[in-house]
Amino acid sequence: xxxxxxxxxxxxxxxxxxxxxxxxxxxxALKFVASCTVSPGGEAQVxxxxxxxxxxxxxxxxxxxxxxxxxAAVPGVGRAEVxxxxxxxxxxxxxxxxxxxxxxGSFTGEAIAELDELRAAFLxxxxxxxxxxxxxxxxxxxxxxxxDPAALRSLSLGDVPPSPQLDRLRRRxxxxxxxxxxESPLLIDPESGAVVxxxxxxxxxxxxxxxxxxxxxxxxxxxxxxxxxxxxxxx
Amino acid sequence: MYTKDGEKYFIVDSHMHFWNAAPDNxxxxxxxxxxxxxxxxxxxxxxxxxxxxxxxxxxxxxSEDDLMKDVFGDGHVDVAVFQPTYLKEWYAEGFxxxxxxxxxxxxxxxxxxxxxxxxxxxxxxxxxxxxxxxERYGSRGVKLYTAEWNNGSRGYKLSDPAAYRYLEAAQxxxxxxxxxHKGPTIWPLDKDAFDVSDVDHAATDFPGLNFIVxxxxxPRIEDFCFMATQEPNVYAGLxxxxxxxxxxxxxxxxxxxxxxxFWVGEDKMTFGSDYGIWEPxxxxxxxxxxxxxxxxxxxxxxxxxxTKKKILGLNAARxxxxxxxxxxxxxxxxxxxxxxxxxxxxxxx
Numbered sequence: 001x002x003x004x005x006x007x008x009x010x011x012x013x014x015x016x017x018x019x020x021x022x023x024x025x026x027x028x029a030l031k032f033v034a035s036c037t038v039s040p041g042g043e044a045q046v047x048x049x050x051x052x053x054x055x056x057x058x059x060x061x062x063x064x065x066x067x068x069x070x071x072a073a074v075p076g077v078g079r080a081e082v083x084x085x086x087x088x089x090x091x092x093x094x095x096x097x098x099x100x101x102x103x104x105g106s107f108t109g110e111a112i113a114e115l116d117e118l119r120a121a122f123l124x125x126x127x128x129x130x131x132x133x134x135x136x137x138x139x140x141x142x143x144x145x146x147x148d149p150a151a152l153r154s155l156s157l158g159d160v161p162p163s164p165q166l167d168r169l170r171r172r173x174x175x176x177x178x179x180x181x182x183e184s185p186l187l188i189d190p191e192s193g194a195v196v197x198x199x200x201x202x203x204x205x206x207x208x209x210x211x212x213x214x215x216x217x218x219x220x221x222x223x224x225x226x227x228x229x230x231x232x233x234x235x
Numbered sequence: 236m237y238t239k240d241g242e243k244y245f246i247v248d249s250h251m252h253f254w255n256a257a258p259d260n261x262x263x264x265x266x267x268x269x270x271x272x273x274x275x276x277x278x279x280x281x282x283x284x285x286x287x288x289x290x291x292x293x294x295x296x297x298s299e300d301d302l303m304k305d306v307f308g309d310g311h312v313d314v315a316v317f318q319p320t321y322l323k324e325w326y327a328e329g330f331x332x333x334x335x336x337x338x339x340x341x342x343x344x345x346x347x348x349x350x351x352x353x354x355x356x357x358x359x360x361x362x363x364x365x366x367x368x369x370e371r372y373g374s375r376g377v378k379l380y381t382a383e384w385n386n387g388s389r390g391y392k393l394s395d396p397a398a399y400r401y402l403e404a405a406q407x408x409x410x411x412x413x414x415x416h417k418g419p420t421i422w423p424l425d426k427d428a429f430d431v432s433d434v435d436h437a438a439t440d441f442p443g444l445n446f447i448v449x450x451x452x453x454p455r456i457e458d459f460c461f462m463a464t465q466e467p468n469v470y471a472g473l474x475x476x477x478x479x480x481x482x483x484x485x486x487x488x489x490x491x492x493x494x495x496x497f498w499v500g501e502d503k504m505t506f507g508s509d510y511g512i513w514e515p516x517x518x519x520x521x522x523x524x525x526x527x528x529x530x531x532x533x534x535x536x537x538x539x540x541x542t543k544k545k546i547l548g549l550n551a552a553r554x555x556x557x558x559x560x561x562x563x564x565x566x567x568x569x570x571x572x573x574x575x576x577x578x579x580x581x582x583x584x
Contacts, residue, residue, distance in 0.1 A: 053271030
């Protein structure tokens with residue numbers, strides 16, 4: 001393998017760490033990365049495409065900016081360029097990210113703040129959805145044993161059998177600065193980090209389930225739309 | 236009317252369109268937006284059964300005959316509710332206007348409900364237009380697209396003071412039903428444009444109006460569901476849910492239906508085909524045949540014939556005072572369609 005190919009493959013791996021904040025999946029798995037190339041001189045170019053021309057510009061901006069940061073940090077990449085294609089706000093986003101102008105600077109007069117709060121709000125949704133992923137099998141066991149679901153409240157993360165879903169939940173909680181260690185309670189309020197009270201457990205679990213259902217439904221619609229939009233691509 | 240296994244279903248398509256998105260209607264200089272919008276809609280159609288897909292040319296501009304055949308002739312619909320979307324910055328005569336819809340409706344008395352729309356950024360002139368439309372077309376409902384671009388603005392919230400002024404005026408004019416459709420832009424652009432908390436505020440402050448959130452708040456189903464439990468006058472418009480998920484993703488469709496039945500309840504869910512995105516025929520027939528696909532969904536409320544009759548027509552008929560033939564009515568024991576107090580209220584306790 002050449003050095004350039006090594007760098008390109010590292011760049012691709014870095015892109016796998018970039019997620020769609022709404023769908024909470026890597027942009028590579030979602031097939032939003034149309035191409036990623038690195039020239040012998042270390043110039044990386046990434047092309048992104050989204051399910052529709054009108055996908056929300058704030059989330060699109062986050063993905064382009066995150067892709068830029070991820071690829072620019074890869075050893076061997078001297079200069080990075082990320083180009084969003086086929087999108088109504090592509091020029092504003094591409095130029096803004098290239099100039100490191102921030103969201104407010106990229107959409108002059110149309111935005112009043114950067115996107116940290118938006119990102120955090122969707123991380124909290126990801127925590128709720130992840131809570132359902134982790135708790136659903138446990139609930140089935142409790143139900144089979146005739147135990148009250150509120151028993152989940154006494155579990156900590158270290159009590160739950162290891163799984164990719166649990167790892168993911170821990171990472172999302174850590175991203176928000178919420179407790180994520182073995183001793184941390186399994187059921188917490190994603191705003192405050194406080195353990196969920198016994199009487200609030202049923203509603204908390206219901207909200208976790210509907211949040212997961214919503215994200216899954218969105219993901220399925222987005223993937224169907226992307227497939228229709230770019231049918232000739234190798235998928 | 237649709238009859239299946241001896242049961243008679245009265246069908247109200249509460250969310251459909253008669254648009255012109257062909258190049259002859261594109262605003263010079265804004266062609267990319269007009270093209271991008273209709274291509275996005277066309278991609279949604281691909282989520283339905285293959286045999287119902289149209290070529291883009293027909294999709295851009297279908298005829299009156301197409302609509303009458305697809306919706307009423309083949310589609311089993313008894314009454315259809317036009318939901319206008321203007322987008323006049325991109326489409327010269329508007330994408331799907333009150334006038335265009337009503338011109339077709341006037342040829343077919345009793346088959347259509349002609350809703351109108353407003354944009355709170357249009358000031359006094361917009362209020363005058365709303366008044367004229369209500370007087371001329373007898374509109375009892377409005378469709379609001381909060382992401383509409385208007386003279387440099389990328390959208391609005393229902394909780395804006397200007398929106399409240401319009402909602403007050405609409406109520407005084409006799410409007411009952413506010414259909415809300417969220418889109419990807421709003422001011423300021425850093426906020427989540429799909430957030431439904433503004434609907435929550437408006438629904439609280441206008442208890443005499445019904446708020447039908449189209450596409451059940453997609454992509455924010457969870458926020459919509461929780462809000463709907465707290466606001467007795469909030470309804471779930473199922474356009475896109477049946478069209479976009481029932482065929483393409485049956486498992487996720489079952490989950491979403493289960494969640495809606497739990498949080499919102501069968502009395503407050505209304506069918507809408509979103510025609511011309513999807514034809515109603517396969518949606519109506521498929522939904523009447525539908526049930527949860529496996530035991531995995533046993534925690535969700537059951538789906539009965541009464542559930543389907545309410546969702547497919549009786550709830551919307553109640554919202555719009557549409558007369559339903561006796562043979563399609565439900566026995567009193569099945570509850571009251573569209574009843575506000577039948578919503579399952581969920582509290583923190």
